[in-house]
Structure formats: structure tokens, C-alpha cells
Amino acid sequence: MESSAFEKRVKRRVRGREHDFFIVCSPGLEKVCRSEILAAGFPKDSLNLVEGGLEFRGRLSDAAALNLNLRSPSRILMRVGRFKADSFEKLEKKIRAMDFDLFLPENSELKFSVTAHKSRLYHSDAIAGRCEALILDQLASGTGFMAEKPSTQTVYIRADQDEFHISLDSTGNLLFKRGIKVKVTPAPLRENLAFALLFWAGFSASDILLDPMAGAGTFSLEAAMIKAGIPPGLFRSFAFESWPGFSSRAFARLKNQAQENRVLIPEKEIFASDIDASALAVMQQNISAHDFCQTIDLCQRDFFSLTPPATASGKKGVIVLNPPYGKRLGEKTNPRALYGEIEKKLLSDFKGWRLGIILPSKDAHPLLRLQWRPIFHGGLDILAGTGII
Numbered sequence: 001m002e003s004s005a006f007e008k009r010v011k012r013r014v015r016g017r018e019h020d021f022f023i024v025c026s027p028g029l030e031k032v033c034r035s036e037i038l039a040a041g042f043p044k045d046s047l048n049l050v051e052g053g054l055e056f057r058g059r060l061s062d063a064a065a066l067n068l069n070l071r072s073p074s075r076i077l078m079r080v081g082r083f084k085a086d087s088f089e090k091l092e093k094k095i096r097a098m099d100f101d102l103f104l105p106e107n108s109e110l111k112f113s114v115t116a117h118k119s120r121l122y123h124s125d126a127i128a129g130r131c132e133a134l135i136l137d138q139l140a141s142g143t144g145f146m147a148e149k150p151s152t153q154t155v156y157i158r159a160d161q162d163e164f165h166i167s168l169d170s171t172g173n174l175l176f177k178r179g180i181k182v183k184v185t186p187a188p189l190r191e192n193l194a195f196a197l198l199f200w201a202g203f204s205a206s207d208i209l210l211d212p213m214a215g216a217g218t219f220s221l222e223a224a225m226i227k228a229g230i231p232p233g234l235f236r237s238f239a240f241e242s243w244p245g246f247s248s249r250a251f252a253r254l255k256n257q258a259q260e261n262r263v264l265i266p267e268k269e270i271f272a273s274d275i276d277a278s279a280l281a282v283m284q285q286n287i288s289a290h291d292f293c294q295t296i297d298l299c300q301r302d303f304f305s306l307t308p309p310a311t312a313s314g315k316k317g318v319i320v321l322n323p324p325y326g327k328r329l330g331e332k333t334n335p336r337a338l339y340g341e342i343e344k345k346l347l348s349d350f351k352g353w354r355l356g357i358i359l360p361s362k363d364a365h366p367l368l369r370l371q372w373r374p375i376f377h378g379g380l381d382i383l384a385g386t387g388i389i
């Protein structure tokens, strides 16, 4: 009796209606994300582009589909409360009225991410502590929902001029973690940045890709998934999968459909290489783990001795480069000289190819008159350059 009343409340308040979500993006990737969402068929008026991400209005099932299918964002937050509070008493009253048991499972470990700006309540640990006690109380009320496995759930609290915004993280591990890499090399690129570079360079599923400084193979694996039509989230789990409002049957159907629609590529159209044998060994493990050996051609080679691959179609494609920088270049190597050599090589052997390259901002020079966009990677100030060679 009690559980069916609870189920009805979840249906009415969570599953059966639209919510506001915030799709968090790395600075500079917001428009890439908007293009992805529009390409997935969501209407323009469900979206609002703001600094740091996109506001999206839709159902929990839409957010599940976006988590599964989007390549560029970092995470998706579900907004569950907004109110004014300039004292702990008011904050606690509002939190008590919020019914967290409809959104989170009873067997949750809670984490908090709190920011406060120009607000009377500014001590983030104190805000988190007060809210945690009350939310745990609600979850332990005994009328709620137990997920199959205990999970960690993150509550985001943002206070701005005493206005509180409470959100729940639907994603869990950041979305760039696709769950397909078995191993990484030093300085791997995040998958969402690798995707953005492919996107800006105009890579599409029918293109040939050359990845001649492949490292752990981030570009190649991303391109292989795009070619095969595999959603980036197919091999990982999400925080929302433990929520009472989550429909596991509908989500399993979505994933099964994606598995069934996997496109088999008849010819190797992705050419990955690296000068370093240990990077090759890492990449070999990564591509074998998900059966990408049919799609990705892998070999050990110096970029400077490389020529465009001979394919049946002979067409030109996209070349992506994330050359070593900083400490990894060694003290004696002059970065500008290396990047100048790369430019010479591209101009002599890859005329007409589309290029995507990542360089540290301070060393970027008017290489090939590319379009440069600032991106942020592990605290480094870097530029993504794209254009035709």
C-alpha cells in the first residue's frame, strides 16, 4: 500500500513531468554541445545557452538519453529547488519541505558541492553539514526507495545573493569517462575535448581519420565510436540509474537498440600511430577491449616519416594532432621549432586534408592560418586550431 502510494508520488512529481536541467560544459564547448542536442532532435526552445553550459527543459527520460548520447558536456544537473534563505533556520525549513526521497534512493552516500556568493550564509562546509543531516533524515524515513546497489549521489548547492539553487547530479563520473579505456598514457586528452576538436575539424562518420601522435588513442577511439554509431555512454553507468524516478526498462531498450544498430565498418578508416612503443601497447589494449581492431589501423611510426594512407577511395580526410608539450618535450627541445617542423611536414604531405591540432597558447603561432579557440585542459591554457591544410 505504502510503496504504491510512493510510486504514484514519484510518477506525478518526478517521472511524469518536465524538469529544468543544467548541462555543464567546459568553457568553450557550450556551442558544440548545443549542436549535438539539436542534431539529436531536441527542439531549440527546450534549450538556453549560457556561460558554462546549457539550460534544458525536459523529462528525466530525456536527461537519461542525453547522458547516454552526448559527447561534449561534463555532467547534467537536475534542478530540484530554488528559494531565498538568509539564515540557517530558513535554509533548514526549505530543505525540510523538499521531499528528497522522491529523487534519491535511501541507500545513498551523499556528497556536496557548495558555492556561495554575496550571501549571508557563506560557509560552504556549514551549509553542506546542515543540509546533509536533513536530507539523510528524509531518505531514512522508511517510505522511500532502495536502489539495487548503494550509490554515491552529489547534491549541488549554489547560493547567490541569498538565493539558493539546489540540484542533483544525474551523471556521476564526469561524462568524458566513457568507460572504454583499459589504460592511459601520460597526458591523455579528455574525450570531450577530443570530440570537440573532431567536431570543429568537420569530422563525420564517413571520413578517414589520421591520428599520428595517438598516445592512448583518445581521438581514434572517439572516431571509431562515431563511425560505429555507438553512444559514448554505452559502456558506463550513471548516478540517475539508482534514482526512484529512473525507468530501467526504457533505458535498457535504448541501450539495446544502440547495440543492435552498431555499424560494421568494412575497411579500416582510422589510422593511428605513435613513435613510442609503450603508447602503442596501451592503445592496442584499448582498441581490443571493445572490438575496434577492425576499424583502427595501428602502427609504430615517426610522424615525420608518415605519408597519407592508401585507401580504396583515395579520399582526403581529417588529421588530428596533440603534440607533446611542457615537460614532456624535454628541456632541450624548442617547442616553436618542433611545431614549425610539424607545419612543414603537413604542408608538404597533407595538402587538402582538414586539420585539428592542440597547442599550448604561448607557443601557438600563425600555423597554417587556422581558426584558434581557447580550451581548458587540466589547468593548462591551450588552443584548439582547425582548418584546411
Ligand SMILES: C[S@@+](CC[C@H](N)C(=O)[O-])C[C@H]1O[C@@H](n2cnc3c(N)ncnc32)[C@H](O)[C@@H]1O
Binding pocket: 185, 186, 187, 188, 189, 190, 212, 213, 214, 215, 216, 217, 218, 219, 273, 274, 275, 276, 279, 301, 302, 303, 304, 322, 323, 324, 325
Ligand atoms: C600529448 S601525447 C598525445 C596524447 C593523446 N592525444 C591521448 O589522448 O592519449 C603526445 C604523443 O605524441 C607522441 N609523439 C611525440 N613525437 C612523435 C613523433 N615524432 N611521431 C609520432 N608520435 C610522436 C608521444 O609519444 C605521445 O604519445
